[in-house]
Structure formats: C-alpha cells, structure tokens
Amino acid sequence: MGVLCAALFAVLAWQVSAAGPLRALDERLGRAVAGSAVPTPLAEFFADLGNTVVALPVLALAALYAAWSGRRAGVPRWWLPPVAAVLTMALVPALVVPVKMWLARPGPPEMAGGAHDGFFPSGHGATAAVAYGAVVLLLAASRKHPRRPMPTAVAAVVGLLNLAVGIGLVRRGYHWPLDVLASWCLAGVLLTVCTAVCGCRADRPRGPDGQLATPNSSDAM
Secondary structure, three states, X not given: OHHHHHHHHHHHHHHHHOOOHHHHHHHHHHHHHHOOOOXXXXXXXXXXXXXXXXXXXXXXXXXXXHHHHHHHOOOXXXXXXXXXXXXXXXXXXXXXXXXXXXXXOOOOHHHOOOOOOOOOOOHHHHHHHHHHHHHHHHHHHOOOOOOOOOOHHHHHHHHHHHHHHHHHHHHOOOOOHHHHHHHHHHHHHHHHHHHHHHHHXXXXXXXXXXXXXXXXXXXXX
C-alpha cells in the first residue's frame, strides 16, 4: 500500500509540475466543487478539522491513552506506538513544506493575492489523514488482542471524516482536488510505516489471555 501511494503521489506531482491533462481536469473540478451547493458553514467546519489546533490535541490524547493503557497492562515496549505516531505526525510538515516550495502551485481563485504560492500537497489534508489515522492505529495497539483487526465501522468513520475534510477544503476554495488527493497519498506512505512499527510488538505469539507467550525450554531447543 505504501508503494502504491508513493507511486500515485509521484504521478500527481508530475502532472501538476508539467501542467498535464490531469491538472486541467483538476482545476475544472475544483471550480465546480467550490461553486456547489454544499453549505459554507458545514464545509468550513470540516476543513477546520485538518487544522493542527484540532488534529494535534486529538492525536496527543490518543497517544497518552495508548501509553497509559499499554504500561498499565505491562505490555513490552508500550511506549513504541505513541512515539511512532508522534514522529509520524512530525514528518508531515517536514515533507509537505519542501514539496510545496518546490512545485509552487498557485491556489484556487479564492486564494488569489495570498502571501504565497505552493498549495500542493494540502497540509490540512495530510494533517487530518495522518492524525486521525494514527489515532486508529493507537487504539488498535492498546487493545487486549492487537492482532485482531479493528471493526470495519472505525475505519469507515475515519475514511468518511477525511473525505469530508477534503471536500470542505475544496468547497471553501483553499485547495484544488489533486492537492487533497496527493496529501492522502503522502499520509498513506507515512501510516504504512507507522503501522509496521506499531504492529511489531504483536509479532510474538500470545496466549488466550492476550499476554505475550513465553517460550519454554523445549521450544528453544
């Protein structure tokens, strides 16, 4: 999944930098969504969910809960998932800002006359996708049986939430659709790595009570 997301991100960046056909289609779609009937207050509300002042506290609370529950349960390396989630979040601006400066894509008409160009990829879109995606990973890591998949409803809610954030950003004229799609691709790469780190503590077999099984001497032989 991470490789596919990285490949798609590269294609989108190429189309934007080369003013390819996808960019032209993207800008037509963006203008149509910006002029759609989606209520402005609702679009603004969801767009604001990608703001760091909203997403970061949510992630911080999830990280504290995962650390507390993991330590309380005596889970080995209980600190690893929270640290991985926080570092993953820290990588978002470290990756987004240089790409924005490099491509310097102009924003939608509503953002004309702003202090800067560089709207690809969307920082708000990447922040929301990584923060709320990492919350799901932390909740999964703090469960008694972390190898069991999270309920489908949880993943669906996070997916719909990020879709609403993306629509809100385009509807309010803060970003083009490809800016948001690229931010999701970037988040997919980061969350794939974070998933691997968060899941490494579940590699050892567990007993019926969910605790890590201790190999006996015959197994070692």
